[in-house]
Amino acid sequence: MSENIKNKTFMGYRRPNGTVGVRNHVLVLPTVICSARTALRIANRIPGAVSFYHEHGCGHLVPDYLRTKRTLIGHGTNPNVASVLVVGLGCEQVTAQEVAEGIAASGKRVEVLVIQECGGIRKTIKMGRKIVRDMVAEAAKIEREPVPVSALILGTECGGSDAMSGLAANPAIGAAVDRMIAHGGKGILSETPELIGAEHVLAERAANDSIRKDILRIVEEVELMAKRVGEDIRGTQPCHGNMEGGLTTIEEKSLGCVKKGGTYPVQAVIDYAEPVTEPGLTLMNTTGDDVRSIAGMVAGGSQIVVFTTGRGTPTGSPIAPVIKISSNTEMFKTMRDCIDINAGTVVDGIETPDEVGERIFQYALEVASGKKTKAELLGQADFAIDRLLPSL
Numbered sequence: 001m002s003e004n005i006k007n008k009t010f011m012g013y014r015r016p017n018g019t020v021g022v023r024n025h026v027l028v029l030p031t032v033i034c035s036a037r038t039a040l041r042i043a044n045r046i047p048g049a050v051s052f053y054h055e056h057g058c059g060h061l062v063p064d065y066l067r068t069k070r071t072l073i074g075h076g077t078n079p080n081v082a083s084v085l086v087v088g089l090g091c092e093q094v095t096a097q098e099v100a101e102g103i104a105a106s107g108k109r110v111e112v113l114v115i116q117e118c119g120g121i122r123k124t125i126k127m128g129r130k131i132v133r134d135m136v137a138e139a140a141k142i143e144r145e146p147v148p149v150s151a152l153i154l155g156t157e158c159g160g161s162d163a164m165s166g167l168a169a170n171p172a173i174g175a176a177v178d179r180m181i182a183h184g185g186k187g188i189l190s191e192t193p194e195l196i197g198a199e200h201v202l203a204e205r206a207a208n209d210s211i212r213k214d215i216l217r218i219v220e221e222v223e224l225m226a227k228r229v230g231e232d233i234r235g236t237q238p239c240h241g242n243m244e245g246g247l248t249t250i251e252e253k254s255l256g257c258v259k260k261g262g263t264y265p266v267q268a269v270i271d272y273a274e275p276v277t278e279p280g281l282t283l284m285n286t287t288g289d290d291v292r293s294i295a296g297m298v299a300g301g302s303q304i305v306v307f308t309t310g311r312g313t314p315t316g317s318p319i320a321p322v323i324k325i326s327s328n329t330e331m332f333k334t335m336r337d338c339i340d341i342n343a344g345t346v347v348d349g350i351e352t353p354d355e356v357g358e359r360i361f362q363y364a365l366e367v368a369s370g371k372k373t374k375a376e377l378l379g380q381a382d383f384a385i386d387r388l389l390p391s392l
Contacts, residue, residue: 008183010368011144012151013082016107020151021079022303022368024142025050025319026135028085028128029076031099032057032092038121039087042128048136052318052383057094059391069094069102071273071385074299076103076110080319082139083109085131087124090116109135144370150184152368153276155297155305155320156260157190159290162310162327166256168346168353169308169327175357176306176364177281178262187281188297189261193222193288198254202283207265214269218285260308272386273299290315292386294322304364314338316380321373323364340374 012020028051030039036053043051056068072094076084084103088096096112104110111131118124156173158165177187195202199219206212261281268278269285273296276282284300286293290313294305298320305320307313310327312335326332329344341360345351367373 008149009146010149010365011370012147012368013142013144015079019079020147021081022321023080023319024082024139025080026083026132026139027051027076027081027319028087028132029072029099030054031072031086031088031094031096034089034092035087035115038115038124041125042085042087042132046129046132046136048139049132050318050381052381054383054385056385058092060093061389061392063388065093067272067388068385069099071295071299072099073102074273075319077106078298078301078319080303081108082142083135085128085135086110086112087128088114090114109138148184149180149365152180152185152304153188153302154180154185154364155188155190155294155302157290157294157305157307158257158260158309159307159315160309160311160313161256164327164344164347165308165310166259169325169343170256170259171353172343172346172356172360173260173306173308173325174262175354176360177260178264179357179361181262181264181280186276186279187262188276188284188300188302189281190284190286190293190297191257191288192218192285194254194257195219196223196254198258201255202258202266205265207267211266211269215266215283218269270300272296276300287386289386291382291384295383295385304367306360306364308343312338314375314378314380315382316375316378318381318383321367322375323367323373324375325360337378338374
């Protein structure tokens, strides 16, 4: 264990607005599906540059337009990003200029290229690569320095859950979140559909009555949304994969899911991709879809995500390291290239959830200081935005 981790600090990158990154990416950010391939080609084979493909940015009704813009800006302002090249087409709904303006408020360097104004794809790529190489050279001058744990925002996720998730991996993440909060950091609990049947348990931990009502409200809204299209979530969930893993009801799954949030009071309830600002534990109203949920938390400022799984998943993020934690030892052995930490030791009777939580916490600090996760080594740059309405 390094001296920094023992003293509950990590080696991070300080940003102009006072936030701290655990990575130092130059992000080539497409504002619309029409510019996504171009953005990928600009970043391709330039070490230090990252990008991602997405299908959003046009044809949205207002709620999805605002959500898409907020998510894209949030990825640009995330502390793991040193500077941003925003790439637009020129006629899209979510414009490159407004996204760049939102990111520029963080104080970091932002440049804009618009394909229609540059004279086509090839010219845009040529200009973009020149800009990105310069940005990467600038970013390389930023050095890591010791930073207190209080600068971290830890996102939590569970996917491909099994009967052991709520007994081993999720309580272990909760113990890690408690440690993060105890040292002044922040935690995010997400996946609103996976609170159904356990919302009353979480509501009891609300810091005040207003937050308690918000917890109950967002869960009720998810159920009502499903019922409007003829679905009763309590009767159709958990999904097939969860059932094969031993879960029988949505309530059973949810009671395990809430354990990811540890034991501290819920200090805030925020919408998808909104910035996390309150100390302690925040509940973000996200989908249960792993990739979309992670994108919301990263847009909210999370520099690291811890992700439990009982069935196995390779999911990652373009800009934030995702630490994968297995709930059973058998899956850890069969998917060793995807999983960072085995919490199956709890079921095996070797460790307690609290002991695994300490391992997760220490590992998160190592990752914050530069250690690569399995998802990063595999190049899992998964990205999608949760949509509320159809495209028109």
